[in-house]
Amino acid sequence: MKHTWRWFGPIDKVTVRDAAQAGAEGIVSALHHIATGAVWPVDEIEKRHRDIKAGGLYWDVVESVPVSEDIKTQTGDWKAHIVNWQETLRRLSRSGIRTVCYNFMPILDWTRTDLRWETRHGAKAMRFDLTDFVAFDIHILKRPDANYDYPEWLIEASAKRFAELSGDRIAALGKNIGAGLPGSADGYTLEQLLEKLRTYQGIDRERLQSNLVDFLSQVVPVAEEVGINICAHADDPPWPLLGLPRILSTEADYAHMLSKVDSRANGVTLCTGSLGARPDNDLPQIARRFADRIHFVHLRNVTRDTEAVPCSFFEDEHLEGATDMVAVIATLLEEEKRRRLEGREDHRIAMRPDHGQEILDDLTRGAQPGYPAIGRLKGLAELRGIERALLHPHYGRV
Known part of the structure; x- marks a missing residue:
């Protein structure tokens, strides 16, 4: 190769x-x-x-x-x-x-929830944490009807997780998830992301x-x-x-x-x-x-x-x-x-x-x-x- x-x-x-x-x-x-x-x-x-x-x-x-x-x-x-x-x-x-x-x-x-997550030996790696992501979707982004996309156990776990998040972690989740394409200047605020999501209404x-x-x-x-x-x-x-x-x-x-x-x-x-x-x-x-x-x-x-x-x-x-x-x-x-x-x-x-x-x-x-x-x-x-x-x-x- x-x-x-x-x-x-x-x-x-x-x-x-x-x-x-x-x-x-x-x-x-x-x-x-x-x-x-x-x-x-x-x-x-x-x-x-x-x-x-x-x-x-x-x-x-x-x-x-x-x-x-x-x-x-x-x-x-x-x-x-x-x-x-x-x-x-x-x-x-x-x-x-x-x-x-x-x-x-x-x-x-x-999409990742962590861009520099610490591994077992101290290295930093990218991570997608499903509970953090659902907490972002339901409680931070507050996407309409988000609750319908997840099972009850995950909704409950995300609510508990959100209650434990610090202000810095909430800000980091928004930045990480909305980071866009690596190397580009793209990225979205919460309001911009919600507006973008509306453009996909009716597109299955x-x-x-x-x-x-x-x-x-x-x-x-x-x-x-x-x-x-x-x-x-x-x-x-x-x-x-x-x-x-x-x-x-x-x-x-x-x-x-x-x-x-x-x-x-x-x-x-x-x-x-x-x-x-x-x-x-x-x-x-x-x-x-x-x-x-x-x-x-x-x-x-x-x-x-x-x-x-x-x-x-x-x-x-x-x-x-x-x-x-x-x-x-x-x-x-x-x-x-x-x-x-x-x-x-x-x-x-x-x-x-x-x-x-x-x-x-x-x-x-x-x-x-x-x-x-x-x-x-x-x-x-x-x-x-x-x-x-x-x-x-x-x-x-x-």
């Missing part, structure tokens, strides 16, 4: 040179400062390429070209935003980009699935034309939140999306962390089923508090947690071998160590939550070790 590293641009406290020293071969980046729905300017694309080359690496994957809420709801300027998305693909292709990741999560592109799971298929039906032909593979990231976490539907949370969800727009250019960002938060997702099986359409991989592991859906979980070390990482990597290496025999140009699948725990000097660096230097270096080294062992001519299985 091609070992890549997410870099948020010049604002990132972890540099491209840091990534190169950690063992990365390529960079995953995006123009987070460009407004969602707008065309990415050619000069800004070229500048990002120059900034990355100056650090000694190349820009291999775009994560992400954001899909606007107008597109997801098919309201407002959604048609113009799709035209702009198409043009951005053309411009990225001319610059040499061949892989573009995106997601179709309503409003909140990812089936309607959102239909809107995704409409979007793909218009952008995939352009991706085919310009030689780009686009790949959808899973919902994070993979279940409904705040009364909003989720449509890329399971193997069946991906099968539906891929069958409706059946093109190799329409593919999967396999995120073992997002999908792994559900006990009913078999990650090695998902990797095997969609191997031909996996264009980008996030390798991350989570430990679930329970085997229920939804549940609380935290982002564990890369080789800990619920996902059999060795089996997943073995499946991906087998797919790379098959692609090489086919003569496919995309036979190397880009992967990155997704997130990482803050350890050692990470604890004082103040990098983007979930994206420390040393924690990701450790994860990449472990994942690379698995790959090397599986490919060894005498001991490997691939």
Whole structure:
């Protein structure tokens, strides 16, 4: 696989040179400062390429070209935003980009209640605490009809939890849950979040699935034309939140999306962390089923508090947690071998160590939550070790 590293641009406290020293071969980046729905300017694309080359690496994957809420709801300027998305693909292709990741999560592109939760050995990790989240939804956000979305025992537990929360913790929950997309300037106040939620009234799971298929039906032909593979990231976490539907949370969800727009250019960002938060997702099986359409991989592991859906979980070390990482990597290496025999140009699948725990000097660096230097270096080294062992001519299985 091609070992890549997410870099948020010049604002990132972890540099491209840091990534190169950690063992990365390529960079995953995006123009987070460009407004969602707008065309990415050619000069800004070229500048990002120059900034990355100056650090000694190349820009291999775009994560992400954001899909606007107008597109997801098919309201407002959604048609113009799709035209702009198409043009951005053309411009990225001319610059040499061949892989573009995106997601179709309503409003909140990812959600955690804790951005720096302390683990058993003092490292800091991202965490989703279900009781805290429900306390936020019912008692802090005060979303209308929120009580109808949860079982009685969880409503009672969240009320007890809310009564114990300090003012600082209440403020932190609002900030953490409304943080928006990593690296962007997006984020919502409670009032703004409630207003955003109202824009999804009448949009159920089936309607959102239909809107995704409409979007793909218009952008995939352009991706085919310009030689780009686009790949959808899973919902994070993979279940409904705040009364909003989720449509890329399971193997069946991906099968539906891929069958409706059946093109190799329409593919999967396999995120073992997002999908792994559900006990009913078999990650090695998902990797095997969609191997031909996996264009980008996030390798991350989570430990679930329970085997229920939804549940609380935290982002564990890369080789800990619920996902059999060795089996997943073995499946991906087998797919790379098959692609090489086919003569496919995309036979190397880009992967990155997704997130990482803050350890050692990470604890004082103040990098983007979930994206420390040393924690990701450790994860990449472990994942690379698995790959090397599986490919060894005498001991490997691939």
